[in-house]
Every structure is written in structure tokens, then in C-alpha cells.
Amino acid sequence: MSHDVSSQLLNLACGLFLLTALGVLWRRQVSALVSLLTLQGALLTTIAVLLAAEHHSAAALAVAAGIGILKAGIVPWMLRRVHRLVPDARETRPLVNISASILAAAGLTLLGYAAARPLVAAASSASGRATPVGLAVVLIGFFLAATRQRAISQIIGVLLIDNGIAAVAFLATGGVPLVVELGVSADLALAVLVLQILTNRLHATFGSTDLDELRELHD
């Protein structure tokens, strides 16, 4: 594979990676959100594989495989289970309406681009120039988690943040140390588990997973 084609593919994967984040903002159906997240995990894996191929590094390839199993396999599977147990089909009342969310995401992307400008300038490779994408996904993830009502949407927001961080790590360094990435992913798996248990409890007790209702309890 020539270098040029590989960098074009990398750009394409990064673009689609960002677009899946946009799709997550746009769609309301929880099942669609999970599918998009799966796709995003697959794209992240693609990015990792492309980088590993570029550096001819077996360790990086192993990380990529691990990422693929975790993000495109286990995490979506767990989310589907949560969703089956707690059938909230739709995100009905986001705190910020969808059009405004998308415009905000556009703003956040610009911010990510502006903030990553020094990284881009310093980057020698094509991969380095795609770092703003990861940063933008992190910001969009935060935005999603902050403005959605359903617990499952918030979990998805957190997962977006994690995907974004992973993408930044890959793109900025051209492959992360294995231990760091595994540590982060283990943390994440733990977080998803905790949230899953919490969601189940919440559902069992109150019959709904609207987080604003928790605040009413506090009041």
C-alpha cells in the first residue's frame, strides 16, 4: 500500500469517525445510537490498524485488535443488554434541541481545530494533522453527556469521550503504549458496568431512567 493511499484512507476514516459523532447527536432512537457507536468503534480500530501498518509495529497491531474487540464488540453488546433491560426507546426531551446541538457541535469542532492548531503545525505526518478530529469528538461527547436526559444517552456520551481520547492518543503519537491504553479501557469497562448496575437499580426502583427525577429526590 503506497503511503499516499494510506494517508488518504486515514483521513477518510478520521472524517467518518467525526461524522459518526454527529450522527449520535442527530438520531433519537437508542438502537440507532448503539449502532453508530459500534461503527465508531470499528472506525477507531481502522485508524489504529492503518497507523500500525504505517509503523510496521506488531505491538500497535495488538492494541488495535484489543480496541476492536472492546469498542466494536463488548461495549456495544453491553449497551444492547442495558437497552433490552431498560427499554427507553427514544431520547425524547434533550435539554438542547437537535438543530442547536448540531450547530453547537460545529462550534466545538472549530474550537477543537483552533486548540489543536499547535499540534497540527508541529506534526510531521498526515496522521498528526488529523488530531483535531479526536479533540472534537471528546468535546461533542461532553456536550452529549451534558445535554441528554436518559441515562443510556449519557453513557454513550461518556463512550464518545473515551473514543475521542483514544483517537487523539493514536493520532498524536502514532500508536500508544499498550499499558496506558489497556488501563484506560479497563477503567471504561468498569464505568460501563457501574452505570449498567445503576441504571438497572434506577429502573427497578422508579420505573424510569430520567436523571432529572433523581434531582427531585434530592429536593
Next chain:
Amino acid sequence: MNPIAAGLAATTGLAMCASVAAIGTPSRWRARVVGVLTAVSGTAGVAAGIAAVTGIGWRAELPGVLPLAGLTLDADALSGWFLVIVGAVTTVVGIYTIGYAGGDGRGPGSGTSLTVLPVFTAAMALVPVAGSVPTLLAVWELMAVASLLLVLTEHRHRAAVRSAGVWYAAMTQAGFVALLVGLLWLAAATGSVSFAGIRSAAGHLPAAVTGAVFLLCLAGFASKAGAVPLHPWLPRAHAEAPSHVSMLMSAAMVKLGVYGILRVGFDLLGGGPRWWWLVVAALGALSALYGIMQAAVAGDLKRLLAFSTSENIGLILLGIGFTGVLAHAGNTLAAGLAMTAVLLHTVNHAAFKTLLFAGAGSVVRATGTRHLDQLGGLVRPMPVTTAFVATGALAAAALPPGNGFVSEWLLLQAFLHPGQGADTALTIAAPLAVAVVALTTGVAVVTFVKAVGTGFLARPRSDCAARAVESPASMLTAMGVAAAGCVALAVVPALATPALTRVLAGLQLGGTPVNREVLGLHLAGTAASVRPLWLAVGIVAVTGTVAVTARSLGRARRRAIAWDCGDGPLTARMEYTATSFAEPLQRVFDDVLAPERDIDVTHDTESAYHVAAIRYHQQIPDRIENRLYRPVVDTVAAVGTRARALASGSVHRYLAYMLVALVVVLVAGVIR
């Protein structure tokens, strides 16, 4: 004698004659005499302006005219450009006044109103040629006070006029204070009151001083220009003033705010750091978007036009901001392009806004209402006015082949060429600016389709609209002159390029990158070109060919009743109103506009399932005004109420206040 001097002398002299004549002539002839004299005075202003943009400089010191500082006049190409705008608008308004103010000699035709009108136009003509700080402040204040008196013309008839007057007075004086402080500070820091002296000394001032001076002047000039958030006076004053005054204010006076920003920012202070221009650009983007959104949902025709003025000023400020930013980035090509767009848009806006306010004035005169929901069907009784308003609306919506399109095309071209390797701020700001201009244009199209479509077409929605008659010949002539101006600007804007080059050179921006081709505009350094004349001729010719061909192939047209669902004839109540037309857009921007809706449903007495009547009331408040100004107004009112205790009515107390003040001043003097 210098032609500029002769032109200016004629302008001011004729205006004074008009002013005096308004007092001396009987009411039957008053409007005619004043109108003709004002129109000629405006034409002299145009002549002086043209002389100034051809590059003949002129400077004069008249030490005896004003006490202390005297009057300093200094005309360069930039002055000339704005002098042409003021003069041309004055000419049209003069002709319009003959018909508009003629009549019973009350309201706009009253002696007071017609006396002040020429004073206002003369003061406006003097603003761009003022050559020193005291001169500028004096004519600026004269212009402000004269326009305030004119806004208040109909204060006896409507309470809203008085409220508009208070808002306008408060804001224009606050703006004046900002200008006063800013310009005097500048004069004190440079040690010179004349612009020539300030220009040469401003380069050595500390950045903090120039920055503060610029912000103060920006606040003063932008409030006069009606930029959001300094706009609340504008929709009130433009809507409540008589229409010929609205024309002058919207087409000419707000442009002088733009002139001030250009004069102080680029000429006197010589550019300045980038953040100034980012502030101006942000102000422009906010004005453009907020102005056009409010215009799109406005039900009052003149309020709609007023908010559209805010929008156009926003686009102009966006262009000015980008000129500064691009010049700072060293991209003189794009900077010159942006400034060319700005200057052309000031003229274009003056032309089409004169026309549109003249049309609105004719409508108000014919129907007695400004509310679009009560208008409609005016195309049959007022065909000429409708045609002129449609011409103006085409330009205001920036559609080809209107003149607004040419300047927006240039503005977009400036944003589209930020240059390779531009820095982060510019890389982000340029596409955002394109998006702002595009959204503004899109919503402007909706706005003016609404204004023409619901205001003039289909069936009349009220009796007053049904009784409308066409305006007198003088008003139609005035509109015709303005429309001719719009058409000329639309098809041969290239004729202005020599003048533009000189204005840009005066602003230290090199020359304009717009090359004049045969009847077209071609941009140096980029491969973009537009041929407005070809475009206009092409659209007209092809439309005509299609229509004639289709007609010759088929049969004659037949009148038929419109589809009424088989439920009897359609009434005016079944038409879409302006409010319903704008409803989808208002829903899209619900979070920005926050309309207040009120639905009352009255049920039948017998059954709660049957509805007897539904009343829907909606009003769209100005949110920026409510959030920003309401607290200030409340605080001032509260302080005022408290301060009443100080004025107890006792003479002893007042004398004591004076004594205390005198002592404090003297003590301060001694300590120093």
C-alpha cells in the same frame, strides 16, 4: 473657486434658504418651495461629493463661525463618497417631500417640521467634510438634534412617537458623550484638534490610549449606525418618524456612523491591532443575524425596514472588520476587496432603502396603516408604487440582478480568499463569515418576499387597504429617481472603480483589486468575475422570449375563480397573513426570538367540546433590549426617584448645593 467649496456653499446656502422659506411661505406653497430647494441643495451636495472623489482636495478654516475653535473643513475622497450618498438621498427626499408633506400643512407639512428638515440635511452634508474634532462634534450634535425634532413631528397623534423620541434622545446623547470623550481624549493625547495633526501624531500614542479611544468612538458611531446591541432606538425612530425622515435617517444618517468608524479607525488611528477589527466583525455578525431575524418576523412594514437597516449595517461592519483583519494579515488584495464591498454596499443600501421607505410612506399615506396583516391587494390601486417597491425589495434581498447582489458578491469574494496559510483566527472566521452572510441573505429573501407578497399582492385584508389610491406624481417621481439609481448601481457598478481606488488609497489600503472590464467586474489576483449588465439583460431578454414564445404557441389566458374547496368564494380572511407566512421561520428560531404567545379558547356554554371562539395573540419582544436595557432603565429610574429627595424645593438648599460645588472646585484647584 474650488468646485468642492462651491458645491458645499450651494448646499448649505440653499438649505438655509429652504429653512427660512419654510417659515415665511403660506402652508399651501410651503412643501413645494422647501421640497424644491432641498432637492437642489442635495444635487449641489452630489456635485461637491463627485468633485471630492475625483481627488481634488480642499481645506478651509473658518475661524469666525464657531466660538473658540472655529470651523475646519477638509474634503478628501472618503468625504466625497459619503457626501454623494447624503446629497443623493437629500435630492430624492426633497422631491418626495413636495407630495408627502403637501396637504393640510400639519404633521410633516407643518412649519416646524419643514424648517428643521433642511437643517438636518445640511448638517449631514457637513459631517463627512468636518476637518477637526470640534467641527465634527458640532455638526454631529446639530444632526442629532435636528433628527430628533423631526422624529417627534407627529407626537400629538400617537403616544408611540413620544416613546420613540425619548429612546432616540437618550441613546443618541449617550452615543454623543462616548464620542465626545473619545475624540477629546484623542485630541488631548495628540495635542492637536485638526484631523491632519491627529493623523501625524497618532502613531506615537500608547496602545492602551488608542484602544480606549477606538472603543469609545466605535460605541458612539455604532450606536448611530444602529448596530446591535446599540440599536433599540432604531426600530422605534424609523417606524414612528414621518417617512421622508425615515428615508433620510436610514439611508443617509446611519451611513455617517459607518463613515465615523472608517475615518477614526483607518484614517486617524491608522489601522490598529487585530482585536479592534475582530470586535467590529463580531458586532457586524451579531447585527446582521439579529437584525434580519427580527425583520423577518416583524408585522409592521416600517419596523421591518428598520431592522433590515440594522442587518445591512451589520454586513457593512462585518466587511469593515474583515478589512482590518485581512490588512493585518498582510493580505492587501482581500482587504481591498472587502473595503470595496463595504463602500459599494453603503451606496447600494442607501439607494434601495430610500426607495423602500418611500414606498412604505406611500402605503401609509394611502391606507393609514403600516401593519402588513391589514394590507394586501395594493398592486391594483397602486401599480407604480408596487413596481418600485418590488425593485427595491429585489435589491434588499440581494438577488440578481438587483444592486444588493453586486456588493454581497464582492463581500463573499473577500471572505472566500483569506489566503493560503492564513492564521487560525482567520481560517475559522472566514467560513463563519460566509455562513453568516449566507444565512442573512436567505432570511432577507424570506423577509422581502413577505413584505411584497403579503403587503401588495392578492386581496386587500382590510377596508383601508381596499380604499387605497396611487400617490401623487412628485412622490412617484422621487421613487422613480431612487429606482433609477438602484438600476444604475445594479448594471454599471464598474463606473465607480476610479472613485473606489482613490477612497481606498486614502484609507491606506492600496487600491481596489476590482478591475473594470467592459461593463463588468473582474477581480485581480483571483479568477472571479461578474457581469451585472449581461446578467440583467440576459434575465430580462430570456424571460421575455420565453413568455412571448409560450404565448404565441398557446391560447389566450382566461380568468377563473381560485380553488376554494367547493366552499363558496374565498375571503380575505382565508389568505396567509404576514404573521402566518413568517411562522415557520419563527418556529425554527424560537430559541433566539422567544415569542410570547397567548391563546384564549372560549367554549360553548352547552358543551365543553364545542369551541365558540379562539383568540390568538402573539408578540415578539426585542430580547436584547429586554435583557440589556431594561435593568439599566430600571436602575436609572430608581436612582431618579431617590434623587428626588435632594430637590426639596427649598431655595436655601439649592443655594447651599451651589456653594458646596464651588468650594469643592476651588479646593481641588488649590490642592493641585
Next chain:
Amino acid sequence: MTPWLVAVAQAALLALAAPLVVGVTRAVPARLAGRAGGRIAQPWRDLCKQLRKQPTSPADASMFFVAAPAVMMATSLIVAATGPFIAATSLFGGADLIVVVGLLLLGTVALALAGLDTGTAFGGMGASRAMVIAALVEPTLLLAVFALSFRVGSTDLSRIVAAGATEPARVFTPASLLAAAALAIATLAETGRIPVDNPATHLELTMVHEAMVLEYSGRDLALVEWAAALRLSILLGLLANLFAPWGVATSLDPMWLAVGAAVFIGKVCGLAALLSAGEVWTAKLRLFRVPELLAGSFFLGLLAVLASAILA
């Protein structure tokens, strides 16, 4: 061949082919749904029949109603004549993208005013909806223009297309793919296709374009429908030539022009088939969800600009 002749030939070709393209967009979904459907030439027969019939004007309508079909047709014809459809050479100094956007908008405005001029609730409703959609499409369109013109340094359509035709590597960049996606959504909205508007509906609550033209009949209706078909061909043709500029003639040699014309017709019919096949699987969006779609396409346009700035 002289540029004038080429321009006239190009306009004639598009005008003749446009009803057939509409025929394709009707035939493909019919086949996919297992119906026989009309012939591809059926829209042409409808046009010929309507052109012979007597037009009627509503009692309250004015010149605006009468002029709108001609204005809409004329703006479409001018774009068809000057745009880079079969030849990417500067005819009359080239078609500027912003001018093209403005001309198409002028046609929409003429029709909206005609809708209001009828004085019926349908006309007003259609005009109001169509104008809102047109207003919100505008930012997307111009951002895509920005991204496309950035790499060429000009908004001249023929230059953009010619640059793509001579350097194919430029076409497959992320920026241009994103711009293509943004422009595709904008095209759907501008031409009134699903999911923004349903060209086959006659249900009052969902009509946009159909509501505006409800009062037109005979020759007027034929002109409006023809112009709408022409706009569809123009926008699909632009999409095809901007992002797949192969086969476009770069000189005025008659043989290359013939090849260019054939390839162009093929591309547009292919895109039309793709578009209508996509419509089979999509539902129309509620009017108030259309802004979400357009916000999404705005996002794509912005990304395209950023990508062209970063990766240029």
C-alpha cells in the same frame, strides 16, 4: 464551434433531457415497488398536452402570477446555458457559483410570490414553507462553495470543474467528499425531493412545491413543471461534474463536445436513478425536522472547509 452556439446547444440539450430525467425518477421507484409505472417519456407527453391547453389566472392574481413561470424558466435556462455541463470552458467568461445560486433563488422567489398572489391559503402555505427551506439551505450551499473554491482559488464553476478533470487526485480528498455530501443534501432540499418535500404528494398538510403551483394550469403549469425538471437536471449535473468530472469536454472540439454530452446525460440519469431508489427507502421528514437535516449538512460544509484548510 463558437461559445454562443455551444451555450445554446447546452441549454437545449438540458431542456430536452430534463423531462426524461424526471421520467427516470418516476420509473425507478415504480419498478422497485413491483409496478409497471409510466414510460420514461411520459413527462414529455404531459408537457406537450399541457402546453396546448388554455391557462387560467385566479380572479385576484396580478402580473406576478403571470410572470413567475417565465422567470423561473428563464433563470433555469441561463444557468443551463452557462454552466459547465458538457464543456468546462469559459462560456461568456464563465458561470460564477454564487451567481448560479442567486439565479436559482430568484426562480424560487418568483414562484413564491406567485403563490402568495393567488390569495389562497394553499399558495401562501407553500410559499412560506418553500422560502424557509430556501433560506436555510443557503448557508450550506455557500459553505460547500467555499470548500470547493478554496482549492482552485476561484468561484468560477468551469475552472473548478476543469481543475478536477485535469487533476483527478484532487477529487478524492476528504474535503471534497464532505462538500459533496453537503451539496447533495442541499440539492435534495432545493429540488424538493424526499426527505424534504414529496414531489408525488397531493396532501395539503405536507405539500410544499405542489401547494405553490396549485393554481397553475395549461401552458403556465407546463412551464413551471418543465423549469422544475430543468432545475433538477442542473443541480444533479453540477453535483456530477463537480465530484466526478470525467468526460467533460475541455475544448470546443465538436467530437469532444458530443462525447461530453453523452457522458453528461449518462451521469445525470445515473444520479437520478440513485436518488429515486434512495427515496424508496426513506420517509419524508416533518417540516420542523428539516432544519435538523440542514444543520447536519451545514456541519458537513463546515468540516469540508476545515478539511480543505488543514489538508491543503
